[in-house]
Amino acid sequence: MGERRQHPSKRATPNQRASSQQARNPRTKTRKPSKQGPIARRKPAQRSKTAPQPKSSRQRKRRRTLRIPLGSAGRRVQIIGIAMAIAISLCAGRLLQLQGFDSAAYGAIATASLTTSKPLLPARGEITDRNGEVLAGTTPAFDITADPTLTSQDCGEPDQVYGKLCGLAEATKIADIIGKHTKIDKQQTIATLMRHDTRFVYVKKKVPADIYTDIATELDAAGLPGIYRENDPIRTYPAGAVASNVVGFVNGENKGQAGLEYSENSSLAGTEGKESYESAPNGSKIPLGESKITPAKNGVNYQLTIDSELQWVAQRRLDAAVAKTGSQSGMAITMDVTSGQVLAMAQSPGYNSNEPGKTDPDNLGNRLVSQTYEPGSVEKVLTSAALIDSGTADPDTKVQVPPTIASGGGRIKDAEPHGTVDYTMRGVIAHSSNIGTLMLTRQMDKKTLHDYLSSFGLGRQTGIELPGEASGVLPGADMKDYTRDQIAFGQGLSVTAIQEAAAISAIVNGGVYHAPTVIKSATNADGSSVAINRTSPRRVVSAKTSAEVRDMMEAVVTRNEISQQFLMLDHYRTGGKTGTAQRYNASCGCYRGYVTSFVGIAPLNDPKILTYVVLDNPKHGDSGTGTAAPVYTDIMDFALPRYGIAPDQKNKRWGAAQMDRPLTW
Structure with a gap:
């Protein structure tokens, strides 16, 4: 039988084992304790010359073994179960969040990732003249694009010769x-x-x-x-330079940059639409996939009051005058005085709307609404209207005009040198006497003068539908005395051509002011009308005042043979006023050069059309009679028959014999 093991409780203690070992080995001696105590250093044992004896198996068992205690198996199962329960709860909660609470949001994200949207561009509205001639239209066009991975084969790295070729x-x-x-x-x-x-x-x-x-x-x-x-699409301008300062132009993105293209850009452009459809990962449309189209809304179409043929005549004639006189620039405007509609609005130099980049940037605006200047003697039409309507004077009021008159520390004189002259007010206007005009104006208080000029539209925008309109400058009712003197004959204030033309149109039109406009009508793409904001007409002077002012304007064109030669019209009785003003130069802060002008109406007794011509700083000629008036007569001779206005007589000219009202006394 094998050796019987003792129960752990019956095993011998270490002392018992040692005693037993000594008993079995009588040669082992008991070592006496050291006298030096437990910390005394022991002498090294002498090595035996004999070979070392191997340790017994009992001595090897004295080395202690590292043992890791293992927990209970039941507890381990509980811990694992709890961990799995937590993990399952987290997964279930996330699943509930995705499918129960955020399902719509994540569904939308997934749908969006498979949905392609493309803009649907609207057609930009057309701009036509009063007769339906297209001034601005749109031609279908495309941008050519490419996918380079299809237009050339990628064979290697770009820095390799083979890859480049x-x-x-x-x-x-x-x-x-x-x-x-x-x-x-x-x-x-x-x-x-x-x-x-x-x-x-x-x-x-x-x-x-x-x-x-x-x-x-x-x-x-x-x-x-x-x-x-x-x-x-490409924006095109079939008329080129005709009315370009009114129509304007667009940039490469079809956004208006000048003229009506700019001021009415949002309505001309229309509203962009959108097409959305389900697409494959490569972007191609899924044939049976869901799709949605929001149609584009095309832009508004505008019909202008501008007559392109009359505009062409005015432009050509103005260009010739600017070249002949060496003027820095020129402006011409023709209006229907009964409605405020602008029939022609030309400036020189101008530009071609198809090629705006080829002209000086200074020419890209519209000088007739943005450039201010001192109007000179044309302003006397407004001054005389205020004098007559306020009861201060009438055409037959007598004025003794001296050669010069003191004002503001200096002396004012007339363009025509003279001694003391006995003029009627009609004669003062006919001979364009600065002295006579300011003498009459001194009889009216400054507030009354200011209020009349303000009612005529000076010192504020007219509201015409063009961008960049200036307000001009009208001194207040507390103006200095010398300022009132200057304003009387057209200095000391500034106006725009559209302001002055609209004011005179009101005075000769029975005294009723119509705000100027270049838009006749507007329609949506479906043909429905678009409302246009209109300012109600207003009375500025009486009908009697209007007639008396026209009487004095006729005296201007019939007063002598020279005026008749330059200022009268073929077959139509007319009235007008010349203007020559010193030109303010901002670079030196002084007056240098002149602004010459002429304004006229016809037929005289029932005015229908007004034309106003302004030349800035002419080098050849310093009077409105010789520089601006010939442009006026050419435009009016074309415009009056064109609009079917019956002539006053068969004779070539309305002669001076018909002018029998006194200019002097």
Whole structure:
């Protein structure tokens, strides 16, 4: 039988084992305790010369073994179960959040990732003249785009020679076809078609639709893929430079930059639509997928009061006058005095709306609404209307006019040197006497003068539908005495051409002011009318005052043979007023040069049309009679028959014999 093991409780203690060992080995001696105590250093034992004896198995068992206590198996199961329960609860909570609370949001995100939206561009509204001639229209066109991964093959790294040349043949063929139909930089186009860092590039912008069709047909026939298109219509101006300062132009993004294109840009542009559809990861439309279209709303169409043929005549005649007189610039405006409608509004130099970049930026605005100047003697029409309507004077009021008169520390004189002259008020206006005008104006208080000029529209915008309108400057009712003297004959205040023309139109039109306008009507794309804000007409002077002012204006054109030669019209009785004002120069803060002008109406007794011409700083000629009046007569001789206005008589000119009202006393 094998050796019987003792129960742990019956095993011998270490002392018992030691005693037992000594009993079994009588040679083992008991070591006496050291006299030096437990910390005394022991002498090294002498090594036996004999071979070391191996330790017994009992001595090897004295080394202690590291033991890790293991917990209870039941507790381990409980801990694992709790951990699994927590994990399952977290997963269930997240699942509840995704499917129960956030399902709609995550569904929308998923749908959006598979939905493609594209804008639907509206058609920009047309601008036509009063007779329906297109002044601004839109031609269908496209931007040519490309996917370079399809227009050339990517064969390697771009810095490798082979990689640079790979795909060159395809890109060159495409560039050749596009270049055959439109102007491009061939090398730049090839480089664009060979880019491999993007899948979208622009190749050529604003290609007319018919040209793009030819390009697409040739590319398809050659089997060259990767060329696409984007809708990008071209704004065109068939009349070119005619009424360009009124119509304006757009930039490359079809946004208005000047004229009505700018002031009415939002309504002309329309409202952009949108197409949304389900798409595959590569962007292609899923045929049976969900799609939604919000149609674009095309822009408003505007019909102007401008007559393009009359505008062309005015522009050509004004250009000739500016060139002949060496003027810095010129302006001409023709109005229907009964409605405030502007029939022509020309400026020189002008520009072509199709090529605005080829002109001086200073010419891109509209001087007739933005440029202010001192009007000179044309202002005497307004002064005389205030004098007559306020009861201060009438056409037959007698004035003894001296050669000069003191004002503001200096002396004022007339353009025509003279001694003391006995003028009627009619004669003062006919001879354009500064002295006589200010003498009469001194009889009226300054507030009354200011209020009349303000009611005529000076010192504030007229509200015409064009951008950049200036207000001009009208001194207040507390103006200095010398300022009142200057204002009486057209200095000391500033106006715009549209302000002055509208004011005189009101005075000769029975005294009723109509705010000037260049828009006749507006319609939506479906033909429905669009409301236009209109200012109600207002009375500024009486009908009697209006008639008496016209009487004095006729005296201007019939007073002598020279005035008759330059100022009278063929077959129509007319009245007018010349103007010559010293020109203020901002660079020196002084007066330098002149502004010459002429304003006239016809027929005299029942005015229908007014034309006002202004030349800025002419080098040849310093009077409105010789510089501006010839432009006026040419425009009116064309306009009056064109609008079917019956002539006053069959004779060529309305002679001086019919003018029998006194100018002197």
